Amino acid sequence: xxxxxxHFSLFGLNPGFRLDLSDLDSRYRDIQAQVHPDRFANAGDxxxxxSMQWATHANEAYQTLKKPxxxxxxxxxxxxxxxxxxxxxxxxxxxLMEQMEWREAVMEARDGGDHHELxxxxxxxxxxxxxxxxxxxxxxxxxxxxxxxxxxxxxxxLEKLLYEIDDALASLEE
Numbered sequence: 001x002x003x004x005x006x007h008f009s010l011f012g013l014n015p016g017f018r019l020d021l022s023d024l025d026s027r028y029r030d031i032q033a034q035v036h037p038d039r040f041a042n043a044g045d046x047x048x049x050x051s052m053q054w055a056t057h058a059n060e061a062y063q064t065l066k067k068p069x070x071x072x073x074x075x076x077x078x079x080x081x082x083x084x085x086x087x088x089x090x091x092x093x094x095x096l097m098e099q100m101e102w103r104e105a106v107m108e109a110r111d112g113g114d115h116h117e118l119x120x121x122x123x124x125x126x127x128x129x130x131x132x133x134x135x136x137x138x139x140x141x142x143x144x145x146x147x148x149x150x151x152x153x154x155x156x157x158l159e160k161l162l163y164e165i166d167d168a169l170a171s172l173e174e
Contacts, residue, residue, distance in 0.1 A: 003053075003057060006078060007061035007064055007065050007074060008065070010031070010057070010058065010061050011024060011027040011028065011031070011061070011062075011065070012027060013027070013065075015075065015078070016140065016141075017068070017071060017072060017075060017136060017137045017140040017141075018137045018141075019065060019071070021066060024062070024065055024066060025066075028058065028062040031054075031058045032055060032058060032059075035051050035054035035055050035058060036051070036055055037051045037052050037055055039051065068133050068136075069152065069155055069156065069159055072136055072140075072148065072152045072155070073152055075140060076145060076148060076149055076152060079145055081145050081146070081148075081149050083149050083152050083153055084153075085153065085156060091153070091154070091157070095154060095157075099157055099161065102121070102125070102161055103161065103164075105117075105121055106118070106121060106161070106164060106165055106168055109121060109168065110168040110171070110172070113172055115169065115172050115173075118165055118168050118169050118172070119169065121165055122162065122165045122166065122169065125158065125161060125162050125165065126162065128158065129155065129158050129159065129162065132151060132154070132155055132158065133155070135151060136148060136151050136152070136155070139151060
């Protein structure tokens with residue numbers, strides 16, 4: 001195995017945004033079966049250390065590829081597109097207004113203890129995110145990496161909002 005190989009190559013996959021996640025799971029389990037430190041418990045220090053490095057590397061690659069947002073960021077990184085998540089926070093006004101409306105709705109539902117409304121917001125946002133991931137897959141297939149970069153930055157906002165809704169739901173269940 002080659003530590004310099006990209007995550008797709010590590011799992012023997014063709015690079016692409018759309019992945020068969022059950023195939024990825026299977027390939028990950030196969031690699032872990034080969035390199036898991038438990039298999040090297042009686043080996044020398046160097047072999048145990050190498051096994052740990054490979055298992056860690058495979059786990060990091062798997063975690064990146066199995067999550068669509070992380071996979072998209074990784075693909076853009078491989079293509080030399082910096083998403084500038086920390087330095088470029090400029091977003092279109094309409095998108096920012098939409099974010100404010102979402103956050104107000106979440107805050108009102110949370111403050112009002114409205115579990116049903118939070119679930120409705122969660123389901124609506126999950127549907128929106130899923131359609132945006134479909135669009136992102138198309139952009140990658142078309143090689144529209146500048147647009148894909150913009151969509152990834154927007155999805156980062158939306159995924160954070162989804163986490164906030166889930167957090168609000170969890171706080172009502174306590």
